Amino acid sequence: MLPVAAVLALAVVPLGDRAPVDLDVGVVWFNAMEVVAWFVVWVAGWGPNAATSVAGGYRVLPLGLAYEIPHMLAIITPAIAAGSLSPGAIAAAQHDLWYAVWMPAAFLLYLLSVAAMAFWGPFAAPLGRDLAGGAAAEHAGLDRLLLLAGRWMLLTAAAAMAVPLFLGGGAPPPITGPDPLPGLPALWFAVKLVVVLGLLLVLRRAVPMLRMARFATLAWVVLVPLAVAQALVVTLVVLA
Amino acid sequence: MTELVLRIALTAPAALVATGLYGALSQQSVVMIMMGLELVVNGLILGAGAFWWAGGAPVVASVLIVVLVTVMAVEMAMGFAVALAIYRARQVDLTDDAEELAG
Amino acid sequence: MIALVSALGAVAVVTGLLVFTADSMARATFLLLGSFVAVAVVLIGFGLGYLGTVVILMMTIEMMIMVVFMVMLMMNPAGLMPMTMVHNRRGSWAIALVVFGLLTAGVWLVPFPVRAGAATGGVTSGPAAGPDATVALGDALMGGQMLTMMTLGLALLATIVGTVAVAVSRREGRAERRGIS
Numbered sequence: 001m002l003p004v005a006a007v008l009a010l011a012v013v014p015l016g017d018r019a020p021v022d023l024d025v026g027v028v029w030f031n032a033m034e035v036v037a038w039f040v041v042w043v044a045g046w047g048p049n050a051a052t053s054v055a056g057g058y059r060v061l062p063l064g065l066a067y068e069i070p071h072m073l074a075i076i077t078p079a080i081a082a083g084s085l086s087p088g089a090i091a092a093a094q095h096d097l098w099y100a101v102w103m104p105a106a107f108l109l110y111l112l113s114v115a116a117m118a119f120w121g122p123f124a125a126p127l128g129r130d131l132a133g134g135a136a137a138e139h140a141g142l143d144r145l146l147l148l149a150g151r152w153m154l155l156t157a158a159a160a161m162a163v164p165l166f167l168g169g170g171a172p173p174p175i176t177g178p179d180p181l182p183g184l185p186a187l188w189f190a191v192k193l194v195v196v197l198g199l200l201l202v203l204r205r206a207v208p209m210l211r212m213a214r215f216a217t218l219a220w221v222v223l224v225p226l227a228v229a230q231a232l233v234v235t236l237v238v239l240a
Numbered sequence: 241m242t243e244l245v246l247r248i249a250l251t252a253p254a255a256l257v258a259t260g261l262y263g264a265l266s267q268q269s270v271v272m273i274m275m276g277l278e279l280v281v282n283g284l285i286l287g288a289g290a291f292w293w294a295g296g297a298p299v300v301a302s303v304l305i306v307v308l309v310t311v312m313a314v315e316m317a318m319g320f321a322v323a324l325a326i327y328r329a330r331q332v333d334l335t336d337d338a339e340e341l342a343g
Numbered sequence: 344m345i346a347l348v349s350a351l352g353a354v355a356v357v358t359g360l361l362v363f364t365a366d367s368m369a370r371a372t373f374l375l376l377g378s379f380v381a382v383a384v385v386l387i388g389f390g391l392g393y394l395g396t397v398v399i400l401m402m403t404i405e406m407m408i409m410v411v412f413m414v415m416l417m418m419n420p421a422g423l424m425p426m427t428m429v430h431n432r433r434g435s436w437a438i439a440l441v442v443f444g445l446l447t448a449g450v451w452l453v454p455f456p457v458r459a460g461a462a463t464g465g466v467t468s469g470p471a472a473g474p475d476a477t478v479a480l481g482d483a484l485m486g487g488q489m490l491t492m493m494t495l496g497l498a499l500l501a502t503i504v505g506t507v508a509v510a511v512s513r514r515e516g517r518a519e520r521r522g523i524s
Contacts, residue, residue: 025477032400035400038404039406253446254442254447255352256355258446259363260359262363265434271368271409271413275371276363278375279362282355282378285382286352286385289385289389293390294455300488303480310495310499313502317506320506321506324412325509
């Protein structure tokens with residue numbers, strides 16, 4: 001199930017210059033597919049009928065409810081600036097300036113929520129070692145492979161979404177002037193994806209695993225107002 | 241053709257509304273009653289979508305869907321808040337035990 | 344279109360019925376989610392891509408929240424015992440069937456005015472060539488239907504305030520709540 005959700009989410013991300021499935025509401029679709037992952041983790045924890053795994057499954061919910069609101073605000077901010085919900089159009093709108101540059105708060109929030117939606121790194125509590133593996137504790141063999149591979153796929157898909165949303169999609173960086181590698185948007189896309197994944201690895205190194213109650217407080221007291229302020233600034237700039 | 245699709249697409253909401261009504265009337269648990277109400281609203285969403293499709297995309301129908309989705313969220317939130325309050329006060333979650341809400 | 348609507352409509356209804364026969368709360372919740380997703384896919388098929396996707400998004404989150412409450416409040420979350428918690432089953436069935444009969448009769452007997460052009464146009468009625476459905480919805484909500492939007496906003500605000508007021512226990516002090524953070 002988890003790989004399916006990741007593939008469905010990835011389907012709307014423009015790899016290079018066009019998406020496998022170019023939905024005009026791609027951003028919302030991506031968001032919906034990523035919520036399916038909560039469901040999958042919860043069921044994976046619930047299914048084995050074991051105490052530690054169901055506790056792991058339940059940890060997804062406070063995590064999800066905490067990261068989801070800042071995350072939604074972060075992904076609609078570039079959509080507001082581009083005036084479109086289609087990732088391809090959003091990437092095309094960043095011809096002159098990457099959105100990561102003039103909406104840094106949204107970009108950082110998005111990076112944080114990428115780790116959170118793959119329950120990975122600082123947000124690995126649902127599969128935490130303190131629960132003997134959490135939601136994945138009772139799974140073995142192919143089930144376990146699918147669960148853990150799906151988690152990595154989800155992380156990669158979400159990181160890939162950051163490229164069209166904030167880093168200009170398949171276009172070369174604006175500072176290089178004329179495109180040194182014309183006609184290879186997929187290559188630029190891959191380079192940017194590797195950079196985003198590298199940033200996430202730094203995040204995992206730098207931040208210890210968070211307790212969900214602590215993260216929920218942080219999310220609602222700090223991150224949500226920050227995201228609202230960012231969206232407000234962008235909206236005012238767009239309207240002006 | 242359009243008419244037939246519309247009729248089929250409106251029969252399903254009729255069945256959904258009836259099912260939800262049965263659930264809301266017969267279930268004892270507060271959570272299950274809320275599921276029944278959600279089914280009713282679900283049927284209404286499908287009906288509004290069908291009219292949107294068959295009626296030449298009137299924007300009012302899609303506004304109605306937005307309203308319905310909001311109604312669902314409000315119902316869930318208030319329902320669970322009240323259920324929680326009753327449970328805190330009385331340790332019950334069945335409607336038959338909560339006939340008297342005073343106090 | 345007929346096949347899509349009939350098949351997914353049937354899926355929505357059957358999963359809806361199964362909600363009240365499943366003997367586990369987890370299964371009931373996810374059958375309900377299945378019903379919602381079927382309806383959402385029909386909406387997407389109708390051309391309401393944005394609203395359909397939003398329904399999937401919202402309902403998944405909502406069912407996940409429901410799962411929390413279900414295990415918190417239900418005496419029988421795992422379906423270890425058969426779950427029959429009904430009262431007045433016969434009366435409820437009767438009312439439901441009467442309602443279904445009335446609604447269905449209405450649906451099949453009322454002559455619907457068919458939009459000009461749709462009858463000759465063949466299978467695809469649906470959105471006329473015009474502005475994008477999402478754009479039209481946004482325009483309406485921020486324009487002609489502003490009153491609706493404001494009412495919804497106020498209702499949601501009232502819900503937030505009311506929910507917190509009702510749900511927060513009186514005994515639970517501020518210090519206690521600070522303790523977990």
